[in-house]
Amino acid sequence: MAFEGLADRLQKTIQKVKGKGKVTEADVKEMTREVRLALLEADVNFKVVKDFIKRVKERAIGQEVMDSLTPGQQVIKVVKEELSDLMGGEQSKIAVANKPPTVIMMVGLQGAGKTTTTGKLANLLRKKNNRNPMLVAADVYRPAAINQLETLGKQLDMPVFSLGTEANPVDIAKQAIDKAKEEHHDYVIIDTAGRLHVDEQLMDELQNIKEVTTPDEIFLVVDSMTGQDAVNVAESFDEQLDISGVVLTKLDGDTRGGAAISIKAVTGKPIKYAGMGEKLDELEAFHPERMASRILG
């Protein structure tokens, strides 16, 4: 399970202060030292950990007194709130364009789960929000990617716009939006090309697609199993494209948690969804608060 090691360590650490009727400065220091090590071991960004510990210490040592909680419980509350804030605080909603269709551009490196997530997101929008999305196959470099999206479209009984591998991705995106307007689709989700690494050619193409489609959301799909790499990838995509949010995939695996905890703090962009498996219904809205509670028990 994801975060298992981190959850174990943090829960053991906070357990030690939980019942305390009096928490001394030395107790807080001891606890934050252990929390710091646990976060670093879970591959959380070094600077993120440093700032987090500083905030927890400040708040826990000079903490506001609340009658309903023991001092130990108050310290735990501080850790939980700060962890939730680190991951984005409140859950953020998906955009809705004033004039339909709402355009969502899916970007990311190959293998991160972009195509699968395109299908999952469409499925979620239809199920939860009663939307009528159209999918767009704009990854023309990998014929398999188009087939994969078409297969997902069939499984979902949802239209997939494609012009094959010969067309230009920018033209595909433009024509897809026209078609969506004609056919009254309220969401257009564009599956763009991925590469093994961030490169200039890819970014140029994505910037061109962004320019012609003026997307309401640009979601970067990253694999949570890749830890700090995922954070670095998010930083470069954000610099080039000004992404609006992140979808973290493979949180059903045994990821240590570093990416989930660092991405918002490093890039300033929220994690909007979490991939929890390979199936089309295994995508969930990401709730920082619930995630923090899950980690801290």
Ligand code: GDP
């Ligand atoms: P793309 O190259 O980024 O388009 O990646 P794909 O959508 O082809 O996904 C790559 C692999 O990751 C596929 O085998 C997917 O089934 C798998 N995958 C995607 N999302 C998840 C997830 O949330 N959990 C798990 N376990 N596997 C996933």
